[in-house]
Amino acid sequence: MTLYSLTECLKRLRLSGILESYEVRLSQARENALSHNEWLELLLQDEIQRRDNTAFIERIKKAKFEQEKTLESFEMARYPLKVQHLIRDLAGGSISAGKQRAFNCWPYRDRQKSSGPSSWSSSLSSRQAG
Secondary structure (H helix, E strand, O other): OOHHHHHHHHHHOOOOOHHHHHHHHHHHHHHHOOOHHHHHHHHHHHHHHHHHHHHHHHHHHHHOOOOOOOOOOOOHHHOOHHHHHHHHHHHHOOOOOOOOEEEEOOOOOOOOOOOOHHHOOOOOEEEEOO
């Protein structure tokens, strides 16, 4: 089968994303002496990853977020220094179960009206983990 007919078959089967990694995976299979099954599995994993990424991007577009929010753009200065340190620890993954405190930070509302997250204080409310 020529590359042209392979291209046409993949397009017809709606697997044209495989073409993006085909040559790389082919040379990788030759270098590492991969079996046909291993090579095909790598190609299919690439296609699954590509589809997942495309679907994620589409969901983000459909959500129509006003602006992108990242931790780097997060306004840390509006929180007490203690909370800033905890946020950085959480972002870095340095909090482990049972050794550190977890916290919730939401806008303050009257605690008497509701017990949900929207009623929790914006101050640090910590609870000993496990």
